[in-house]
Amino acid sequence: MTHDPWECTELSEAPQDWILATENGWGALVLRAAGPGNIARVRPAARDRFGSIVRRLPGGGEQRQPFRLTEADMSSIDDDIDVYLAEADIPPRPRGFDW
Structure with missing residues (x-):
């Protein structure tokens, strides 16, 4: 058993029905x-x-x-997401992936 809070399947490419x-x-x-069990990540x-x-x-x-x-x-976007997660006591998600 792992203690990685962002553990999920890592795929080599995004599936056809990927959202x-x-x-x-x-x-x-x-x-x-x-x-x-309901998410995956891909490089x-x-x-x-x-x-x-927008003006x-x-x-x-x-x-x-x-x-x-x-x-x-x-x-900068990842930094902002990490701050948002930290305010909810959630560790940062690994960077460099599409989720």
């Missing part, structure tokens, strides 16, 4: 609540990852501008 967890604190809490394929800058326009419209996330951006 990628949201990369934020809530998404990490959902993974934790689902339990190891992400090399790909560009994007965020969006509200006068009259209620929106303007969206995509931008490519850097390694520093991804590390």
Whole structure:
């Protein structure tokens, strides 16, 4: 028996019906609540990852501008998720995976 709080199946590639967890604190809490028998992790394929800058326009419209996330951006996202989990007394999830 292991004491790894994030123990789960590690796959070599994402299954066809894979549902990628949201990369934020809530998404990490959902993974934790689902339990190891209901989640898996996979090393992400090399790909560009994007965020969006959303600007509200006068009259209620929106303007969206995509931008490519850097390694520093991804590390910052992981840092924020770790802080969120720590506030719930949950250890950080291993980095470098899609969940």
